[in-house]
Amino acid sequence: AQTVTQSQPEMSVQEAETVTLSCTYDTSESNYYLFWYKQPPSRQMILVIRQEAYKQQNATENRFSVNFQKAAKSFSLKISDSQLGDTAMYFCAFMKHDSSASKIIFGSGTRLSIRP
């Protein structure tokens, strides 16, 4: 069975700082996807970034980038130049690539607060 672990329940940084959220996962699969989802106070789940396990290059989306270490099963999210609107719960998530209707397995989340 796959598991996703987020060891930082809460983090707080000053606006404009860079912050890194940690995530580790456990799987015996060789082909899978990893995600970071953002859940603001509105509770909607918003995809931040996605990484395919077969790609060595780390995914980036504007101020968001990941550090994907496949051998270590680590998938951290870096937010550069943090903004007040980045305040949210962040969930790391895993999905194996073996069927079209694969489920997503979420970590327990990190609550990120950006201070003005």
Place this chain on the structure above:
Amino acid sequence: EPEVTQTPSHQVTQMGQEVILRCVPISNHLYFYWYRQILGQKVEFLVSFYNNEISEKSEIFDDQFSVERPDGSNFTLKIRSTKLEDSAMYFCASSAEGALGGYTFGSGTRLTVV
């Protein structure tokens, strides 16, 4: 940008009552999902649905739960006899290419069982 629409946004029901949570997936999507998030806890998979049948369900998705796509546009989750522990946020999601293209989540229905 296309959205997954969920109604109602908040529903309060008495224990033992049946509830139906409604979702309108993105129109060209073929794969549908329900997830649940108990307050303060992680988001948990309930069920996936494709080609008018359940693809996979979790151990949470017991006999009191059912899903249906009654009219080609709506996707519903029915809870037959609600319990207090069913109180949670329920998220619907849909995708075009299974999980490969990524999911789009709805904004959720907050279910409160009293």
